[in-house]
Amino acid sequence: MNIQTHTFIDAGRWSGRAFFGGWDRTEAGTINVTDPANGTVLASVGLGGPADIARAAGEARAAQKAWAKMLGAERARILNRAADLLEANGAELALWIMKESGSIHQKAMIEIEHGALFIRHAATLATAPSGMFLPGMDDRENYARRVPHGVVGVISPFNFPLVLSVRSIAAALAVGNAVVHKPDPRTPISGGIIIARIFEEAGLPAGILQIVPGGADAGEALCSDPNVAMISFTGSARGGAKVGEIAGRNLKRVQLELGGKNALIILGDADPDVAASNAAWGAFLHQGQICMATGLVLIDEKIEQAVTDRLVAKAAHLPVGDPSSNQVALGPIISDAQVTAIQAIVDDAVAKGARLLAGGRSDGRFYPATVLSGVKPGMLAFEEEVFGPVACIVSFRSDEEAIALANRSDYGLAAGVISADIGRAMAVGEELEVGQLHINDQTVNGGPYAPFGGRGKSGNGTRVGGPADIEEFTQWQWVSVKKTATPYPF
Template sequence: MSEVTVKYPSWNKQYIGGEWKEGSSDKFLTVENPYNGEILTKIKLANKQDIDEAYKIAKEAQKSWADVPAYEKISLMERVAALFAERREEIVNLLIEESGSSRIKAGVEVDCCIADIKEALKYPLMMNTTMFPSNVPGKENRVYRIPVGVIGMISPWNWPLYLSIRGVAPAIAAGNSIVLKTASLTPITGGLIIAKIFEDAGIPKGIFSVVVADPGEIGDYMVEHPIPRVISFTGSTEVGRRIGEIAGKNLKKAALELGGNNAFIVLDDADIDEAVSAAVFGKFFHQGQICIATNRIIVDRKVYPQFVDKFKKLTEKIKVGNPADPDTIIGPMISKKQVDKLTKILDDCVKEGAKVILRGKVEGNLMWPSIVIDVTNDMTIAQTELFGPVATIIPVDNEEEAIKIANDSDFGLSGAVFSGSLERGIRVAKQIETGMIHVNDQTVNVDPGAPFGGEKASGLGRYCGAEWAIDDFTTVKWVSVQNEYRQWPF
């Protein structure tokens, strides 16, 4: 029996404590290209022993790293950013092969990573000391901003490179060490390539580790382990609730970016052509497998027929196929499981009274786009984070109903409002219960200087924007100094 060819045999190790080594588990992971099934690598998985080792080394290494001068940390991050830029094409190709990203999406993801690494250059200079007087004679107060210590991070498969970098870069820049558990579907782009670049940039050993493990084998050990003081997680709300519960029980801080059911509101005075173009992008970029993808398109009935007609015509022009093709917009879903889930949702929505005006075919993991109209907000399809190329369009009678429906969700991550009046758009946007919302734009937006995060069941805390995100990666210590003898009452 012939041996199966592995395209990238060198990506078969864990990165623990600054060393590339095999995991200690008896299990192996086979990583496949979701488009053509090609085997990319095979990895011997990590187990609890490896995670324990990574955390212990991280704790020791962090003590020295915290004392490294700010400009040395900045220099490291500058080298990391430069290496990402140098290896851009290599990383783009890995994202295409491992995560099914289109070439356009993969390029955007790498560029977002570089931007976030550059934003992280601010953190070393924000580790400052504040001094202020006391009401006690002869006393001065000092408040030091310091690293939290060790951070445990769990990242997802859909934007594997970026959703890891946005935690790794600021954590390290702020003087912490970090242990990252990357998604099993995307271990190379979600962690291993990041570790290699940081290693080549000269990061001290132990500051950064990457483990690839089976959740069924390690359970909650990444979160329960006594060493990490902060747990950073991006993923489903269901898993996020459990992580938050465990973190709270163990008095750890949890930074959680969870699911979304993002509303795209089209008011009656909107430019329909612009709204349609934005909605098609926000819905179908990366197959809709984005936490901030447009999930519910809410349209005023006065412009509803026109919007639906133009949305359908533009959607039908989208190219579906090989993600390596520069013209491809929709590549493969990450797995057959995701395809089957969406297929069932499409079948069931008709039973609930919705109308499918475009039903995309399915070939392997490829799903052509589908459009469902006349949806009401109580239908399963409207209350589910679809995470795929299925557009849901809900008609409403007026602005007030649009706001009510947009807020009628457990989630509050991203959103969008289209209006011919910017002031009206802003007024509506401020009434939507969400962490982020965009006027006359679509829902998929990331800016390295802006706070990224959700409300309600969409999570806790903020990533990006050093001014806001620094609180998740640092803590403050009050040190008072008594400069002269203090009189005591006894």
């Protein structure tokens, strides 16, 4: 297999451009991509505006019919080839993820690994059974089949830019849709250029995948474009509400995967060392900038001190800095505005009686692992998604109180329950109003084979991944067939 391994992402091909039928300039101009750790300009990419989105959507719609008619086995072959390219060039591509999104190397490699898995899973959908015979009331033949929507618009965030883009793109392509993708303008390389390159080299026909980085105006244009039939959005609850409003007004199908205030419930019989390890991973991984991050650490008061002491010790020993050094556990926060938002939540908690046990003050973009105890309802740290490395500890006296505290949230994405008694943990978990439940694990979990999504402010009940992909990215068509046409009494 002839796969380039050192210059795969050569900027000479795409600098200042977006991916339409090929690499081309955008009408809205260009935007510089910077490293959040040090402000270094990494590259320049084409910036899409409404006119560029209109162009991309029109080209995608013109190309989609031929793609849908292609044999599923051929679509699968192209997808698997793209996964091969992602894996073969992973060492090079992971460096872009690190530089652009502030990821440590291990997290960047998780994106490469999971990204390839999502594409390979999608390839299986291309040849999956897609219909069924139906009973009828006369001698005609009735059947229902799943058909593609047409053009799917994908909007993805900065935090896991590769995975959270490719999971929707690959599934939509596999079942016969064309895709117009708008990656976050802060991570257009990891969330866009890399994906364009692997599918370009894999032999995807021109026009089927359009990738146009852009801001809110491009997103609104995508949600209202008449050539786009569905929107798949991953991002904040505020952004999702806006997307849902515009897409709904234009009668488009919409899949929303939004934020979370995810509770990890640590029951009184849990091992404090293991529990603290889970809480640290869930709260601090990728600086807490994950929708499934452990937003509340609910601990039975019988072991609260033991778990808290261990969690504080872990926080104190997690170095923060530039991921390119390969000597840190936490990288930079994505923007100065986000640092300010994190600090406001921490300061509010302390002002209202919470105790700051570790961290709590940034050094520029670098925010240390932070532990707050005594967090209570009414504090921003209890109510709001932090999107920063802050473990918010809440104590409880009974399993029923833990359930009530966890279910107070307007969000409903993920929850974890840790206990030596699986039956007890399951009983608690069954009462939690979330889209994802993890017994004896923290809240940050994901993969291609499970239906991923939430409820309430975490989403509109839709899912992406596993068996949900066919449900989301196709629709039913009823077909009835008579051997000959028959006259009617009119």
